[in-house]
Amino acid sequence: MANQKNQPSGKGCAVLVVHGGAGAINREKLTASRERQCLSTLEQALRAGFKVINDGGASLDAVVAAVKVLEDAPVFNAGKGSCMTRNGKIEMDAAVMEGTKLAAGAVASITCVKNPVTAARAVLQYCPHHVLLVGGGADAFARKIAEEAGLKIVDPSYFRTKNAEETLKRFLEMEKVLKKKGKRPSGLTTGAGQGDEDKSPAELMELEDLGDIEDFPGIVMPELDKTGKKYGTVGAVAVDRSGALAAATSTGGTVGKDPGRVGDSPIIGAGTFADNETCAVSATGTGEHFIRNVIGHEVSALIRYKGVSLQEAARQAIFVNLARTRGDGGIIAINRAGEFAMHYNTLGMYRGVVFADGSVATAIF
Amino acid sequence: MANQKNQPSGKGCAVLVVHGGAGAINREKLTASRERQCLSTLEQALRAGFKVINDGGASLDAVVAAVKVLEDAPVFNAGKGSCMTRNGKIEMDAAVMEGTKLAAGAVASITCVKNPVTAARAVLQYCPHHVLLVGGGADAFARKIAEEAGLKIVDPSYFRTKNAEETLKRFLEMEKVLKKKGKRPSGLTTGAGQGDEDKSPAELMELEDLGDIEDFPGIVMPELDKTGKKYGTVGAVAVDRSGALAAATSTGGTVGKDPGRVGDSPIIGAGTFADNETCAVSATGTGEHFIRNVIGHEVSALIRYKGVSLQEAARQAIFVNLARTRGDGGIIAINRAGEFAMHYNTLGMYRGVVFADGSVATAIF
Numbered sequence: 001m002a003n004q005k006n007q008p009s010g011k012g013c014a015v016l017v018v019h020g021g022a023g024a025i026n027r028e029k030l031t032a033s034r035e036r037q038c039l040s041t042l043e044q045a046l047r048a049g050f051k052v053i054n055d056g057g058a059s060l061d062a063v064v065a066a067v068k069v070l071e072d073a074p075v076f077n078a079g080k081g082s083c084m085t086r087n088g089k090i091e092m093d094a095a096v097m098e099g100t101k102l103a104a105g106a107v108a109s110i111t112c113v114k115n116p117v118t119a120a121r122a123v124l125q126y127c128p129h130h131v132l133l134v135g136g137g138a139d140a141f142a143r144k145i146a147e148e149a150g151l152k153i154v155d156p157s158y159f160r161t162k163n164a165e166e167t168l169k170r171f172l173e174m175e176k177v178l179k180k181k182g183k184r185p186s187g188l189t190t191g192a193g194q195g196d197e198d199k200s201p202a203e204l205m206e207l208e209d210l211g212d213i214e215d216f217p218g219i220v221m222p223e224l225d226k227t228g229k230k231y232g233t234v235g236a237v238a239v240d241r242s243g244a245l246a247a248a249t250s251t252g253g254t255v256g257k258d259p260g261r262v263g264d265s266p267i268i269g270a271g272t273f274a275d276n277e278t279c280a281v282s283a284t285g286t287g288e289h290f291i292r293n294v295i296g297h298e299v300s301a302l303i304r305y306k307g308v309s310l311q312e313a314a315r316q317a318i319f320v321n322l323a324r325t326r327g328d329g330g331i332i333a334i335n336r337a338g339e340f341a342m343h344y345n346t347l348g349m350y351r352g353v354v355f356a357d358g359s360v361a362t363a364i365f
Numbered sequence: 366m367a368n369q370k371n372q373p374s375g376k377g378c379a380v381l382v383v384h385g386g387a388g389a390i391n392r393e394k395l396t397a398s399r400e401r402q403c404l405s406t407l408e409q410a411l412r413a414g415f416k417v418i419n420d421g422g423a424s425l426d427a428v429v430a431a432v433k434v435l436e437d438a439p440v441f442n443a444g445k446g447s448c449m450t451r452n453g454k455i456e457m458d459a460a461v462m463e464g465t466k467l468a469a470g471a472v473a474s475i476t477c478v479k480n481p482v483t484a485a486r487a488v489l490q491y492c493p494h495h496v497l498l499v500g501g502g503a504d505a506f507a508r509k510i511a512e513e514a515g516l517k518i519v520d521p522s523y524f525r526t527k528n529a530e531e532t533l534k535r536f537l538e539m540e541k542v543l544k545k546k547g548k549r550p551s552g553l554t555t556g557a558g559q560g561d562e563d564k565s566p567a568e569l570m571e572l573e574d575l576g577d578i579e580d581f582p583g584i585v586m587p588e589l590d591k592t593g594k595k596y597g598t599v600g601a602v603a604v605d606r607s608g609a610l611a612a613a614t615s616t617g618g619t620v621g622k623d624p625g626r627v628g629d630s631p632i633i634g635a636g637t638f639a640d641n642e643t644c645a646v647s648a649t650g651t652g653e654h655f656i657r658n659v660i661g662h663e664v665s666a667l668i669r670y671k672g673v674s675l676q677e678a679a680r681q682a683i684f685v686n687l688a689r690t691r692g693d694g695g696i697i698a699i700n701r702a703g704e705f706a707m708h709y710n711t712l713g714m715y716r717g718v719v720f721a722d723g724s725v726a727t728a729i730f
Binding site for chain 2 (some may be wrong): 091097101102103104108109127130131132133134135136138140141212254257258259260261262263267268269270273287288289291292293294297298301302304305307324325
C-alpha cells in the first residue's frame with residue numbers, strides 16, 4: 001500500500017475506509033512507537049466497522065463503530081485527545097450521514113459526550129426535524145436523550161491530554177512571537193486564510209515541525225516540543241451488503257481555535273456526505289477550505305454530472321477544487337461497487353481500508 | 366411579474382435579487398395592509414442594495430445592505446421579528462459569501478447582534494482563519510469586534526414581537542393536541558422529517574393556515590389565530606460592476622425549534638453560496654432538506670458540470686434535488702451576466718429584483 005500512494009491494492013471490494021487526519025506529518029520525527037500506535041488504532045477501527053457489516057449490519061452503524069474507536073484513542077484529534085480552543089476548553093464537532101434517505105445528524109461545539117459521533121447519530125435518530133445542533137443546545141439534547149440513545153456523558157476533563165495542552169502552549173507562544181515581530185513572515189503568505197492572508201500560528205507550527213520555518217531568519221522560534229506529534233480529525237465511510245452508503249466524521253477542531261469555531265466535519269456537504277447514487281465522503285484538513293469549496297458534495301457532483309470515476313472525482317476535489325483557495329487536507333470516499341479513494345495534498349494522511357474478505361491495509365505516507 | 370411566476374421580465378440585466386421567505390402563504394388570509402408592508406419592505410431592500418452597486422460598490426456590501434433592511438422589518442423572520450425556540454428564546458443564523466475568493470463568514474445561534482448578517486460579514490473580514498462561529502462563541506466574538514466592525518449590540522428583548530410570541534404559542538398548542546391524540550394524522554405523513562416521519566407541528570400549522578388540516582376529523586384543532594401571518598428567512602444575491610457575485614442569508618430559524626438547532630442559512634453550500642464562475646444562491650424553506658441536498662452548491666454544480674442554464678439549474682435544484690427528500694422552499698440565484706432565477710415549490714415566496722436601470726419588481730405568488 002505504501003508504494004501505491006492513493007490506490008492501495010486490495011482483495012475484492014472495499015467495505016470500509018477510515019482516516020485519522022492529514023497534515024504535515026514529519027517522517028523523521030514520527031517515532032516508531034507512535035507510528036505503531038496510530039496504525040494499530042486504525043486497524044482496530046477497521047475491524048470494529050467490518051464486524052458490523054460482516055454481521056449483516058448497516059453501514060451507518062459500521063462508520064459509527066469505527067469512529068468511536070478513533071475517538072477513544074488519545075493519539076487522534078477527536079473525542080479523547082481533542083485539540084483545545086485558545087482558552088483551553090475542548091469543543092468537539094461530529095456528523096453522520098446515510099445515503100439511502102440522505103438522512104443526517106450533526107453536533108458542533110459539544111463538550112459532554114464521550115463519543116461525539118454517537119451524539120450526531122442520536123440527532124439523526126431521535127430529532128427527526130433537525131440535522132444540526134450546536135453549543136449548549138447540543139449538550140442539553142445529549143443529556144436529555146443519553147439514556148434512550150445510549151450516550152455516555154463525561155466530565156470535560158475526560159478529553160484532556162498532555163499532548164493537547166502542550167500543543168496549545170506552542171500555539172500561544174507561536175502567536176506571541178509573531179505578534180512581537182509586528183508582522184508575519186511574508187515568505188509564508190500563501191493564502192492560508194480566506195484571501196491572501198498570512199499563515200495562522202497553527203499552520204506555522206506545521207512548517208516548524210518540518211524545519212521549514214528556520215529558513216525565515218526574521219523569526220526567532222520559541223524552544224518548543226518538536227516530537228512530530230501530529231494528529232487530526234477522524235472519519236469513516238462504508239458500504240453494507242444492501243448497498244447502502246454512510247459517512248461519519250469527528251474532530252476536536254484546530255488548535256487554538258476561537259471559542260464557537262466550527263470546521264467542516266459537522267457540515268453536511270463539506271466534511272461529511274453520503275448519497276447511494278454517487279458516494280460517501282469524509283474529509284480532514286484545514287476545515288474552512290473544505291467548507292468554502294463544499295468538497296464532500298463536490299466529489300458527488302463530479303461523479304453525477306461530469307461522469308468521472310470515484311477515483312478521479314476525489315482526485316479533482318483535492319487537486320483542482322481545494323486548490324482554488326490553496327487549502328490543505330485529504331478525503332476518503334467509497335461507492336456502492338466497493339471502489340474507494342484516498343487523496344490528500346499534504347505530506348501524509350493516517351488511513352486504512354478493510355476489504356470484503358476481512359483483510360486490512362493501513363498507511364500514513 | 367405576477368403572471369410570469371418564475372421569470373419576471375425586466376429592463377436590462379438584474380443587479381440584485383431578494384427573498385423574504387417561501388411557504389404556505391394563504392392568499393385569502395393575507396390582508397391587503399400586510400401584503401403592502403411586505404412588498405414595500407422588499408422594495409426598500411432592493412433600493413438599499415442597488416444604491417451600493419450603483420455607487421460602484423461591491424456586491425458583498427450590497428447584499429449586506431439589502432438583508433439589513435429585511436432584518437430590521439418585523440414582518441420577516443430574521444433579526445427583529447425572528448421566530449422563537451421552544452423555550453421562548455431567539456437564536457439567529459446568518460451567512461455571507463463572495464464569489465471572487467470564495468470567502469465566507471457565518472454565525473449560528475447568535476443572540477445579541479441587531480443585524481446578524483453584519484456579524485457574518487465581520488467573521489469574513491476580521492476572522493481570517495474561521496468561517497463559522499456558533500453560540501456563546503459567536504456572541505463573544507461579536508461583542509469583542511463590535512466597535513471595530515460597527516456591529517450594534519442589543520438586548521435580546523429587541524428581537525421579540527407579538528407575532529413571534531403568538532406563533533410559538535400556536536406551535537406548542539399544536540404539539541399538545543398531537544401528543545394527546547397519541548399519534549400524528551397518518552394522512553399527513555409525507556416525509557417531512559429525515560425519513561418517512563410525520564409532519565412537525567410547524568408544518569401542520571402551515572396546513573392549518575391553508576384549511577387543509579380540518580380535513581382530518583381525528584384532530585381537534587385549538588382555537589388559534591389564523592391571520593395568514595406567514596413570514597420566512599430573508600436573503601439577497603447580487604452582481605456588481607466588476608462582475609463579482611455575492612450572497613447573504615439571515616433567519617430566526619423555525620418556530621419551536623430546539624435550542625441550538627441550526628438550519629441551512631449559515632451553512633455554506635446549503636442556504637448560501639457564491640462562486641463567480643457559476644452563480645450566487647440564497648435559499649429559504651425547510652432548512653434541513655436544503656442541508657441534506659446541499660442545494661446552494663447543487664445549483665452551482667449543475668451549471669458547471671451539467672452545462673445547464675442558471676434558470677434550469679435553479680429549477681432542477683428545487684423540483685428534482687429538493688424533491689428527493691420531499692423538502693419545501695425556494696431559492697433565488699444570479700450570475701455574472703445578470704441572469705437571475707427565483708424558484709419555489711411552495712404556494713408563494715416573497716421576492717423581488719432590481720435591474721441595471723434601477724427599476725424594481727416584487728411579488729409574493
